[in-house]
Amino acid sequence: MxxxxxxxxxxxxxxxxxxxxxxxxxxxxxxxxxxxxxxxxxxxxxxxxxxxxxxxxxxxxxxxxxxxxxxxxxxxxxxxxxxxxxVEVDTTRPLVTRAETDDLMAAVGFAPVQLIHNGIRDDGYFAYLHPVSGVLAHDLHDENVVRIPETAGLAVIDPYISLARAGTWAAIKLAEIGYPTPPDDSEAAAEKDEF
Structure with missing residues (x-):
């Protein structure tokens, strides 16, 4: 372009x-x-x-x-x-709550996690982990999860989504709060080939 x-x-x-x-x-x-x-x-x-x-x-x-x-x-x-x-945003109703975002993410298999930012547990940029795939969805605050007019629906418009793999930002952030370091993709592939 x-x-x-x-x-x-x-x-x-x-x-x-x-x-x-x-x-x-x-x-x-x-x-x-x-x-x-x-x-x-x-x-x-x-x-x-x-x-x-x-x-x-x-x-x-x-x-x-x-x-x-x-x-x-x-x-x-x-x-x-x-x-x-x-996405048309409904500004006539209250902002999306954390509980609503928790429910939205739970419906697709994600659980809330509290990351650490500058040494402090971060409660301002909601983060969610899919424990099976290692996908970390972050930045799901009330400007990025919005209400759709005339419906009960919510839209997610600008999250930060990443895979937690050895050495990645997501793996580092999860390790800071006690999650084990995931294997990298080459280790997982090598283990699969051994079977």
Whole structure:
């Protein structure tokens, strides 16, 4: 994708974004376009793409779609550009509670965990672990889990989802609260071959 074109639209809409993405809205197609400008938690491009796939599996109604890549002309870094459907948020009702998010995640097999941030148990960025797969879903606070108008439904729009594998950010965060270090994928494959 054309980097200058993306940045022009992004700047024209007020330079929206967060810790990772530069974001703009395309009203014609009803989608939010997000360009990764800063990887977080020591993630690789592969980790980022896995996160997008995990999001699609868990929350298909708000799944990301890979639109292409842009290349920074100075650094020559490759930056994925994804899009996500617009979600109308019901602002007439109270924000989604932690109990509602706990129920939503329990329905797909996740249990709440409290991660540590700067040495303190973090209660502000709700985190959930799927104990069988080792998937950690994080950042499920009331701006990322929202109410859909005229329904009882909730939508998850911008979580941080990652696999806990040896050496990953998710494994490190879980180890801080006493979870065992998971095997890496090559160890698991080697064990499987032994049988």
């Amino acid at each position: 054309d980097e200058a074109g993306f940045l022009g639209i992004w700047e024209g809409q007020g330079r929206r974004g967060g810790a990772e993405h530069q974001v703009y809205y395309d009203q014609e197609c009803g989608r939010w376009f997000k360009r990764l400008y800063h990887g977080v938690n020591s993630g690789t491009l592969g980790d980022y793409l896995v996160r997008m796939r995990l999001h699609a599996a868990l929350f298909p109604e708000t799944a990301y779609r890979l639109e292409g890549f842009s290349i920074n002309p100075k650094s020559k870094e490759l930056a994925p550009v994804v899009s996500q459907p617009h």
